Amino acid sequence: MTVQIKPILSALRRHKAGTFLIAMQIALTLAIVCNALFIIQQRLAHLSEPTGLDEPNIFVVQNEWVGQATAEQVDAKMREDISVLRALPGVQDATPSNSYPLRGGGWDDGIKLKPEQLQDTSGAAIYFGDDHFIDTLGIKLVAGRNFRSEEITSMNVRDRLSPPVVIVTKALANKLFPSGDAVGKTIYLVGGPTTIIGVVELLQSQSVDRWAAGFAYRSVIVPKRLAISLGGWYIVRARPGQLDAAMRAAPKALFEHNPRRVINDEDGILSFSQVRSRAYERDRGMAILMGVICVVLLAITAAGIVGLTSFWVGQRRKQIGVRRALGATRQDILHYFMTENFLISCGGVVVGTLLAVAINLWLVTRFEMHRLSLVYVLAGVVILLLLGQGAVLAPAMRASRVPPVEATRSV
Amino acid sequence: MFAYYLQLGLRSLRKNPLLTLLMVLAIGCGVAASMTTYSVFRATSNNPIPQKSSQLYVPQIDNWGPDSSKDNKGEPPNAMTYTDAVNLMRDKRAKRQTALYPTAVSIVPADASMLPFRETSYGWYADAFGMFDIPFQYGQGWTAGEDESHASVAVIGKALNEKLFNGGNSVGKNINLNGRDYRIVGVADKWNPEPVFYDVTNTNGFDDPIQVFIPFTRAVELKTPTSGNNNCNHDPGKGWDEWIRSECVWLGFWAELPTKAEADAYRQYLNGYSAEQQRAGRFRWAPNTRLRNVVEWLDYQKVVPQEAKVSLMVSLGFLLICLVNTVGLLLAKFMRRSSEIGVRRALGATRREIYIQFLIEAAAIGLAGGVVGLLLTGLGVMGVSLVFEPDIAKLATLDVSLVLLTVLVAILATVLAAFYPTWRAAQVQPAWQLKSN
Numbered sequence: 001m002t003v004q005i006k007p008i009l010s011a012l013r014r015h016k017a018g019t020f021l022i023a024m025q026i027a028l029t030l031a032i033v034c035n036a037l038f039i040i041q042q043r044l045a046h047l048s049e050p051t052g053l054d055e056p057n058i059f060v061v062q063n064e065w066v067g068q069a070t071a072e073q074v075d076a077k078m079r080e081d082i083s084v085l086r087a088l089p090g091v092q093d094a095t096p097s098n099s100y101p102l103r104g105g106g107w108d109d110g111i112k113l114k115p116e117q118l119q120d121t122s123g124a125a126i127y128f129g130d131d132h133f134i135d136t137l138g139i140k141l142v143a144g145r146n147f148r149s150e151e152i153t154s155m156n157v158r159d160r161l162s163p164p165v166v167i168v169t170k171a172l173a174n175k176l177f178p179s180g181d182a183v184g185k186t187i188y189l190v191g192g193p194t195t196i197i198g199v200v201e202l203l204q205s206q207s208v209d210r211w212a213a214g215f216a217y218r219s220v221i222v223p224k225r226l227a228i229s230l231g232g233w234y235i236v237r238a239r240p241g242q243l244d245a246a247m248r249a250a251p252k253a254l255f256e257h258n259p260r261r262v263i264n265d266e267d268g269i270l271s272f273s274q275v276r277s278r279a280y281e282r283d284r285g286m287a288i289l290m291g292v293i294c295v296v297l298l299a300i301t302a303a304g305i306v307g308l309t310s311f312w313v314g315q316r317r318k319q320i321g322v323r324r325a326l327g328a329t330r331q332d333i334l335h336y337f338m339t340e341n342f343l344i345s346c347g348g349v350v351v352g353t354l355l356a357v358a359i360n361l362w363l364v365t366r367f368e369m370h371r372l373s374l375v376y377v378l379a380g381v382v383i384l385l386l387l388g389q390g391a392v393l394a395p396a397m398r399a400s401r402v403p404p405v406e407a408t409r410s411v
Numbered sequence: 412m413f414a415y416y417l418q419l420g421l422r423s424l425r426k427n428p429l430l431t432l433l434m435v436l437a438i439g440c441g442v443a444a445s446m447t448t449y450s451v452f453r454a455t456s457n458n459p460i461p462q463k464s465s466q467l468y469v470p471q472i473d474n475w476g477p478d479s480s481k482d483n484k485g486e487p488p489n490a491m492t493y494t495d496a497v498n499l500m501r502d503k504r505a506k507r508q509t510a511l512y513p514t515a516v517s518i519v520p521a522d523a524s525m526l527p528f529r530e531t532s533y534g535w536y537a538d539a540f541g542m543f544d545i546p547f548q549y550g551q552g553w554t555a556g557e558d559e560s561h562a563s564v565a566v567i568g569k570a571l572n573e574k575l576f577n578g579g580n581s582v583g584k585n586i587n588l589n590g591r592d593y594r595i596v597g598v599a600d601k602w603n604p605e606p607v608f609y610d611v612t613n614t615n616g617f618d619d620p621i622q623v624f625i626p627f628t629r630a631v632e633l634k635t636p637t638s639g640n641n642n643c644n645h646d647p648g649k650g651w652d653e654w655i656r657s658e659c660v661w662l663g664f665w666a667e668l669p670t671k672a673e674a675d676a677y678r679q680y681l682n683g684y685s686a687e688q689q690r691a692g693r694f695r696w697a698p699n700t701r702l703r704n705v706v707e708w709l710d711y712q713k714v715v716p717q718e719a720k721v722s723l724m725v726s727l728g729f730l731l732i733c734l735v736n737t738v739g740l741l742l743a744k745f746m747r748r749s750s751e752i753g754v755r756r757a758l759g760a761t762r763r764e765i766y767i768q769f770l771i772e773a774a775a776i777g778l779a780g781g782v783v784g785l786l787l788t789g790l791g792v793m794g795v796s797l798v799f800e801p802d803i804a805k806l807a808t809l810d811v812s813l814v815l816l817t818v819l820v821a822i823l824a825t826v827l828a829a830f831y832p833t834w835r836a837a838q839v840q841p842a843w844q845l846k847s848n
Contacts (some may be wrong), residue, residue, distance in 0.1 A: 017835070021739040028732045032725060039721070066517045066527040067590035068633070105640075118478070157636070158654045160646055190646050230515045230636055262517055262529050278800075282718050285798030289722055293444060293729055300437050304736035307430055311743030359728075367717050 008340050018308055019344055026348025026384055029301045031355035034380040035363065036290040038372050043287040047280035049216075051101040052169075052202030054138025055272040057092070057238045059247050060100055061085075062269075063254065064231035064262040071156035074227040077258065084257045085236055086132075090246035094236040095136040098128040098226045099206045102279035103233075106206035108215065109161065112188040113176060122175050123215035124168075125205030126161070128226040134167070134200060136237045142170060144183040144198030147223040155224045162192035163222040171217035173199045189220075208279055210368070231261070243271060298387055305391035309337065313399040320399055321406025330400040337396035338389060345388040349381045356380065413771065420772030427744065431776065434740050434825075438780025439787055441733030442821045444726040446784065447791030450813055451799060452723045454806035455616070455715045459604035463544060464705035467608075468666050468674060470499065470681050473699035474658050474688075475644045480699065487699055488642065489612045489712070490660035493631070495684075500536065504680045505666035506673070507538035512662050513613055514630050515638040516623060519587040520575065530571055532588075532623035533610070534630030540566070542667045543602075543609065548572070550582035550597035553626060561628045565593035568622035572598045586623075589635070593625060605806055606714045608705050610663050613639030616714035617802035637661050666702075678702050718798065734828045737776075741832040745769060749839050756841035769833040770826055777825030781818035788817050 012019045063081065065074065078096050085094035099106030107128075110120030127133070131147040144167070151165060166187075173182035173196070182196050203219040205212050226232060238246035251263050263269065270278075277284070313320075320333055360372035424431040458464050472495050473480055473487035480486060491499075496510035514534045519527045539545075540552030549572075553564045565586055572581055585592040599621075606616030634651045640661065647657035668674040678700070685698030703711055745752075752765060789809055796804035 017742060017831070018739065021735060021742070025732060025735045025739065028728065028735065032728045032732070036725060064517065064529060066519060068635070156650070158647070158650050160649055190643075228636070230638065260527065262527055264529075281800050282716070282798065286718050286722070289798050290725065293725060296440050296444075297729055297732060300440065300733060300736055303433050303437070304739055307433055307740045308743055311747060314747065363721070367721060 023348040027352035030352030034356040043283040071227040075154040090242035101204040140201040160191040167198040302391040309395040324404035333400040341392035439783030441730035442784035443787030450807040471701040493655040508666040509536040509539040511535035530622035546600040566624040571622040745836040773829030777822035781821030
């Protein structure tokens, strides 16, 4: 069965305004839906990046000391705290650190292969940790060895960072030594030379913001406790299934041991799932927002097509009756309206594709977004063509049920 | 007449309830999406100190040189070294000026049963209170003399005064910070500029209001660490003393320059200062300085989150589509009544009257859309916390101006959308319509 396109086009020419409005609506919807889908995909990809940690069992304590103290005093207090935490029944291990993945900020440093080099070979996130750091975080050592307890020293926040040995992540090791023999090599931190003694599989850096994207998984663990009179973080790994109990027990035990501290009620103690949801709050929110906008937008466009086509059908009842009286089948009428919508939609998606790319290019220059991949445009085109056909179905069915006798009635 | 048209309009709206509902919902959704995202945009792009935003300036001095600044489009660091801040304070080339940093202090309540706690606290100079127009509930700021003598004085915020002194006049009483007593000289009234322009580098623009102010000079003397960022391009050496003499940047700086001439003079002074540092051998590059006022600084620091801008753009696009949709539906609705229009025209109604009648009908739809939009905006504003962190979400509120704006945008947009359908309706030829009947 063939559908005559020419009569449809000549009919459309008599409804320029309606045709133009539907096509324009489809074009604009396509442009926005493509870009929204693309934003959703970017955000979701971002927030599903792994940290490398045993997240379900980990929580972090932000401990702030009251008053000022010397680095030695702070270090002593910190070591006591860590032994208090390790002694708790629900706790598997604990370590003091300057930061943790997804915290949003911390210490980062430039790494060089030679001391006289002007440009850094790579940026890297610096994690302070003791010999329990790797076990506490649940990250995997893939080469070399862990720190020995006698290698761990204390450091004042204003001291020079020049540890004799470090452990690095595989991502950093591969960047610095692509041939894969990083263990035993010397690298240069800002504070001086150091030797790589171990490589861990995965440890995300402290921020997932754009500024830190250049060294996302390039981390260095230094065998030091950072003594800041302000306080710092304790990373605690609970025994499986005992996270909640350990999170309740930890602050109680710490306050019993030494009340001259502040652990914020709101965010002093966070499970790692809370850390994760905080870090990706905006990404998740943007994805939800764009999703809602897409759905409502498609619904409104569909409703608009239904409304306008219904109007057309109502206007053309007489013509439809004449066609039916002259021998057109119900099928013919149905196909007529479906094809008509398809032609308009095609016009709309062509303009919409151009518009989608234009909007994306503008977003790229204005907001440092990525280039739109054609898959999203294609997905948008298919969605809108299907949407158009779906929306036109009900009015077209109604049109096909117009009886031939309508031709004989006036209006 | 107006009442009659409105009555006609409402009757016609009742005739096709589905079509009407569709238009009202489309306009409601479009307006609500735009207004919700606009509420966030408005809060984050707010001018926090409109009366003075063109008189307060942030100077920047390039103490790291082209090696570092080339990664940052040639811009100097966002913060200042202790060396430069102290030199600028000493030279005193602005009407008022201050260096500042967030100090890490904990408050030890006199009541031993209360646990120590932290509040947002800053170390700055006496000038800052006047510069930033900080209102006082009791007492006042400290004096320049107390800056010089590194006095142990403090100004506390209203909320902290409620907490510690039940809101009474606490001037002259002591407050224990980090185990040391400070004499309270003033209690600041509610002062909560949004965004917190005075320290964008450490807060990204949104933070709790300051509750403790202490003299910068005293804070540095006591080696009070910063709770903000510290950026170094080279190894700062060992200990506090080497650190504050290093090229690490960690201080904010503000200068009040009431006239353009003063601002220009200050620019020259900054360049002169940099040139002097170059001659002294500290900088091995030509002067590279900036002087930005509040609005320019907030813009440069990108305080408005990218998400707020993108979602506003997308929502405006959404509203546009809703309007195109409304144009189509109104066209369908109006043209369906061609015969009615024909009769009215034949009975003597002018085109003008047709215009007015249909535009009023559209305005009624717009009003209904505005009401729906208002409800949805209310929901949307509550949902803002899904997208933005609490510091920003709490700023997005449905206030009187937003309510009015929502209804106004809905009505205006609908009337605008109705122009073309109304024009088409007014073109209806009475004779033709009457004949075909």
